[in-house]
Amino acid sequence: MGNMAKTILALSSLFPLGMEGLESDFEVLRLWRENDPEARIREARSDIVAIIASAGRHVSRALIEALPNLEIISNFSVGTDNIDLDAAQERGVVVTNTPDILTSDTADVAMALLLSISRRVCEADIYVRVGRWQNGAMPLGATLTGKTAGIVGLGRIGQAIARRCAAFDMDVVYHGPQEKPEQLYPYYKSLQEMATACDFLILSCVGGDATRNLVDYSVLEALGTEGFLINIARGSVVLQDDLLAALSNGIIAGAGLDVYENEPQVPEGLFSMDNVVLLPHIGSATVETRAKMGQLVVDNIVAHFNGDPLKTPVAA
Ligand code: 8YV
Numbered sequence: 001m002g003n004m005a006k007t008i009l010a011l012s013s014l015f016p017l018g019m020e021g022l023e024s025d026f027e028v029l030r031l032w033r034e035n036d037p038e039a040r041i042r043e044a045r046s047d048i049v050a051i052i053a054s055a056g057r058h059v060s061r062a063l064i065e066a067l068p069n070l071e072i073i074s075n076f077s078v079g080t081d082n083i084d085l086d087a088a089q090e091r092g093v094v095v096t097n098t099p100d101i102l103t104s105d106t107a108d109v110a111m112a113l114l115l116s117i118s119r120r121v122c123e124a125d126i127y128v129r130v131g132r133w134q135n136g137a138m139p140l141g142a143t144l145t146g147k148t149a150g151i152v153g154l155g156r157i158g159q160a161i162a163r164r165c166a167a168f169d170m171d172v173v174y175h176g177p178q179e180k181p182e183q184l185y186p187y188y189k190s191l192q193e194m195a196t197a198c199d200f201l202i203l204s205c206v207g208g209d210a211t212r213n214l215v216d217y218s219v220l221e222a223l224g225t226e227g228f229l230i231n232i233a234r235g236s237v238v239l240q241d242d243l244l245a246a247l248s249n250g251i252i253a254g255a256g257l258d259v260y261e262n263e264p265q266v267p268e269g270l271f272s273m274d275n276v277v278l279l280p281h282i283g284s285a286t287v288e289t290r291a292k293m294g295q296l297v298v299d300n301i302v303a304h305f306n307g308d309p310l311k312t313p314v315a316a
Contacts, residue, residue, distance in 0.1 A: 007047040008301065009067075012054035012076050015294030019052070022298055025305070026050070041066070050301050055079055055281065056263050061087035072304045074297045077284070078102055078157075080314050081208035081234060095314040096300035098293040100156060102284035107160035109283045110202060110232045113256025114149075114165075116277045117228050118142045118200070123274055142199075142226070142253070145169040150198030152191065152214070153205025153233065154180055161204055161232075173198060176205065191215075195222035200230060207234025215239065220246040228254050232283050235261040244269050247276060258283055 007027040010019060019028050027047065034040040041048070041063075048067045053059045054076035061084040064070060073083055075097040088095050116122055119141040127138050149165040151158045154174040162172045162185060172185045175194045179187040188194035191214065195201055201223050205211050215229070216239040223229065229252060231238055240261040246252050247270070254275035260266050263281055270276050284293065299311050 005047050006049050006305075007044050008050040008052060009041065009044070009048045010052045011057035011059070012052055014054055014076055015290055015297065018291075018294030018298045022301065025302075050074060050304075052076060052297055052301075053082055055082060057082055059083040059088075064088055064091055064093060072096065072301060074300045075314070076293055076297050079207050079234065081206065081236070085314065094304060094310060096297075096304075096310050096312050097314050098284075098296050099312055101292045101296065102289050103156045103160050105286050105289045106157050106232055106283035107164055107204075109258055109279065110157075110161045110204065110230055111164045111168075113230045113232065113258065113277055113279065114144065114200060114202070114228075117230070117254045117256040117275070118144055122277050142228075147171070147199040148173060148197060149200045149202055150175065150188070150194045151185075152176070152194075152201065152203045152237075153211075154183060154185070155204065155206070157232070158202075158204035159183070161202055165200075165202075170200075177210075191219055192222050195219045195227070196224070198223070199226065200228050202230040203233040203237050205233050205237060207236050211237045213237075213239040215243075217242040217246060217251070220252050223252050225250060225253060227252050228256065230256045232258045235259045235263065240267060247273055 005027045007029050008022055010028055010030050013032050022028055029044055031037050045067055046069060049069050049071050051059055051073045053073060059073055064084060064087045070093050073088060073093060073095045078097050078099045080097055083095055085095060124138050127133055148171040151162055151174040154176055165172050173188055173194055174185050175188045175191045214237050244267055247255060256277040258279040259281055266278060270278060296311060303310055
């Protein structure tokens with residue numbers, strides 16, 4: 001590539017420390033700092049050899065095809081629904097992500113939502129702060145013990161959630177594209193049937209076209225008026241207008257959400273609802289995990305350009 005300045009196009013500002021480690025060998029183009037990002041990409045198009053992306057930072061076919069010397073897309077997230085994997089494969093661009101290291105934290109956030117929504121923790125905090133306790137006891141919540149957690153997507157994160165739910169003396173069942181015989185939990189081929197059978201419908205599946213709008217009004221109706229939805233997967237998995245309608249109409253008891261259809265925009269209709277807990281996509285957002293993720297993003301890029309095996313390649 002002659003005397004080009006090998007450039008990394010950074011779409012995500014989520015791990016500044018790790019990025020500094022790349023600057024001895026690469027120009028790092030921090031796109032969020034650019035006044036005219038599209039013009040800056042056009043200007044650097046021949047120099048860009050790598051992209052750092054993350055959940056919600058889309059790497060489209062158009063972007064991949066606009067960069068003639070792009071070799072690797074290193075995703076600062078385990079989910080890769082933000083990347084056109086087919087376009088990357090067609091161009092021979094390798095893709096990496098950050099699996100395993102964020103599994104526990106993300107499963108912990110699912111449990112935080114489960115406990116918060118079932119025991120009305122956020123409401124109770126406000127109840128004390130605004131002095132309502134002086135006027136009488138907080139309204140009752142719902143127990144977890146003996147209830148059924150229906151997990152949609154029994155991958156690494158789904159299995160970690162299942163272990164946590166079992167530790168809370170809950171029954172665990174799951175739904176996914178195929179049964180996992182090695183798993184001891186009962187399998188439901190039908191999401192509708194599982195929703196009918198469970199008290200908490202917990203979404204931990206991949207995002208993207210395969211699961212888009214998987215949970216619609218009919219599934220929420222099946223979950224029922226004493227059921228709760230927990231989403232730590234992707235906003236795209238739930239038909240968001242149907243969720244708002246189901247919450248407004250009392251079709252389900254409540255929801256705990258860490259992800260939304262168009263982050264960071266969150267439907268304002270949710271803000272006035274006491275029966276929802278809203279988090280800003282913090283599944284992997286701990287100091288320890290984000291540092292490990294950032295290092296893995298760097299390690300994958302360095303491995304690629306050193307001709308070493310990738311640490312965590314993504315199959316197209
Ligand atoms: C990201 C996520 O880790 O990893 C994923 O797929 O959904 C997130 O928790 C975080 O947003 C950084 O991209």
